[in-house]
Amino acid sequence: MGSEKIEQLKTIFLQMEQALIAYSGGVDSTLVAKIAYDVLGKKALAVTAVSPSLLPEELEDAKIQAATIGIPHQIVETQEMENPNYTSNPVNRCYFCKSELHDTLKPLAKKLGYPYVVDGVNADDLKDYRPGIQAAKERGARSPLAEVGVSKLEVRQISQSLGLDWWDKPAQPCLSSRFPYGEEITVAKLQRVGRAEIYLRKLGWGNLRVRSQEDTARIELPPEKIKDFILSIDLDSVVSTFQELGFIYVTLDLEGYRSGKLNRVLNKESLVMGNG
CATH class of the missing domain: 3.40.50.620 (HUPs)
Known part of the structure; x- marks a missing residue:
């Protein structure tokens, strides 16, 4: 192949x-x-x-x-x-x-x-x-x-x-990609979102993102996994863990995980500019 x-x-x-x-x-x-x-x-x-x-x-x-x-x-x-x-x-x-x-x-x-x-x-x-x-x-x-x-x-x-065991390893781009453009990036914010993703991965949810906007965490999962997540996860534990990490609000993205989702704002701005 x-x-x-x-x-x-x-x-x-x-x-x-x-x-x-x-x-x-x-x-x-x-x-x-x-x-x-x-x-x-x-x-x-x-x-x-x-x-x-x-x-x-x-x-x-x-x-x-x-x-x-x-x-x-x-x-x-x-x-x-x-x-x-x-x-x-x-x-x-x-x-x-x-x-x-x-x-x-x-x-x-x-x-x-x-x-x-x-x-x-x-x-x-x-x-x-x-x-x-x-x-x-x-x-x-x-x-x-x-x-x-x-x-x-x-x-x-x-x-x-080629026999590489990690062939299906989830993509893991730079943690700074979890923040909307224009929001200042700090070491504390990077660590917070990183710890949140590790916590969920250890619970068995491998392919995911935790997007961060100010004090709000938005969990993105593959669309087909959202229902299982809601039904099987201890939501109270997730919320309390995220709050311990420093988030105030914890949300679930109903659309699900899409690579490069934060780039949509660029397309929106270009459309607005294009329409005069």
Whole structure:
């Protein structure tokens, strides 16, 4: 399954000879790390950037997956929380996040002798509003999955065919994506929403989001899971736990989880502008 695209990916890494992988531990960058290591061995290096927007549990997953693959793995710290262009949470927040990431990785790659920095952007990512992709391109990063035309579904299919146990791991973008544009991002808010999601995942609800707007938490679940959640969960315990974390109001999104839902405000604004 996807054997032709796997071969194309391998060819890219053969031509690179050495590569540093921007490795978050998500299914996309982990597949890139796996193929890079299969081709380049120790000439491939996975680097994970640590900041308050990455949950400690996600870092542990990244370490375990890298060790399973065998690829060398390093940790670096990024300082996007010190940049008001990021913490003010503008619509292009991801641009400043990825700028910080690649401004950290590019000199590291040069210092260690890696001619390329590679990320896990896939073909579907190019269809969404992703200002971070621009920042990465400006700094010379390459995206083999996108170059070969590998979709998100194909990432999972290829990962499964390669025997990667985490092929169906839920997507876990930066925690800052849980806040509406314009609401200031703080370390405390990131930790609060992160702890809320971990709490629900430990109860067995893996694919979810906890969106945060001021003092209100909005739980998003796959639409087909909403009824089960209401019938099976101890709602009082959920509410009390969220309130202990610092939320005042706890709500359930009846539409369910949709990736990139907070970007709808961008479409709405563009429609209003377009209509004069």
